Amino acid sequence: MKNIDKNNLSLRIAYIFESMLAMVVLLAVFLGTIDVLRMIWKAYIVDFQTPVQYSQLNDMLGQILLLVIGVELVVMLSLHIPGALLEVLLYAIARKMLLLPKSEGMADVLIGVLAIAGIFAIRKYLVIKDNSNLNVTSIHYEDCEEGQDCDECEACREAKLKEAKSKH
Structure with a gap:
């Protein structure tokens, strides 16, 4: 809150509300982590004799990437830097590519790869170097x-x- 006009009440309220929303997202990520641990426990410990199916592993990885996106969203709300937004987008695209059905063609994979390459190009050439790599x-x-x-x-x-x- 260093760069915000401290006399502007609406900006202060917005900053506090944004911080509270970040805490709610963090709480949801924590609860989601417990759910992922329960999924892993069931798949690998309780049913250890049955091999884990591709769909189960894909669901677990999708859930874990969703939690990572949630954590990155909290970082983005807290830091207010362009690099944090780019990381959220990067993880969201990576999650979408991971969850593509097997029946989808290579066009969706190519679009995902181009989107990730575009994010790296934006990070390299358009983001100011001051605090963007935090x-x-x-x-x-x-x-x-x-x-x-x-x-x-x-x-x-x-x-x-x-x-x-x-x-x-």
Whole structure:
């Protein structure tokens, strides 16, 4: 809420409401995780003598990807950066491709691959590099002092150095 006009009541209420919705989605993901664990328990522990069918495994993977999309949605609602939106879209397209019926032709797979390639192209060429590469594991809030350039901030330099090392 750092960049929001703190005197504007409607923006503050919207921010709080958005945070509450993110918590509701997170609660739904948590409950869905329990459901997935129950599915895995039933398929692999209770009925261990019966091999898991393709449709069962496909349903489990679809459910897990749906939970991942929910978590990424919470990240998108919390961070407000374009990179988070692109990740939600990426997982949604990947889930859709995973759940394509066997009888579907290659046209749907080709469209999915082109959509994923388009998202990577957007990320590479159109998304500003400042904070667009943040994810849950590398959240870095800038603690630059007033009037201090981001290149002068020690925390920002360390984050850029770590990112450069990880690319090599």
